[in-house]
Amino acid sequence: MSTIETSLLTTQVYDVLRSKIIGRKYLPGEKLDIQKIADELGVSRSPVKDAINQLVHDGLIEIIPRKGTYVTQLNFTDFIEILDSRLMIETWAAQRVTPSMTDDQVDKWGEIVHEMDSLLEVTPFPFELYSKLDMRFHKMLVEWAGNKKVLEIYSSLNIHVSLSRIVHSTSLESTIKRHQDHRTLFVAMQNRDLPTILGTLTLHITNLKDEAKLRWDEVML
16 A cells, blocks of 8 residues: 555544544543454554544544553543633634724624524534534634634644533533623624623633533532
């Protein structure tokens, strides 16, 4: 098999495994069987190993010596620190982009909010679809800041936030309450109201941290 073909296979396997982790087909803490994955995908072990090494670098998979390969499982402290990091980046981005936001950019933000609105009316609630829009909404703000390195860091944080939501999942009721923050952010951006944007971002992350603590306390009881 040529180097190019092997590289393409590795990329394909990487995409499949990453999608399964983010899509909760593989849960945090779950042990992965390399041979089983290779058999299921109809490939040799080599591209699976290479893909897993990439996912280890991404922080989505961890290899524990003499034990095996596992989907990364975040603890409570990790989750809180990631949320704090998100807040730092999002508030920095908001200060950078709010004065120069175009009407088209604001409208795109609004379109995402409207999509999220519609999902809240669906039964059963499509949590995964909503989460993707939620992350896209916040990530778009960071993209507009125009700093590729910061965006890379932020994107890696969002991967872990997606994983942590499997553990620290919240109810539809709390999701609806938090969604009001997105509406507030959209209206504030329409008015280029930076103080409201910064205050709402802080409140949004604070509420996520409080909900995570409640969930963690329930698990520990």
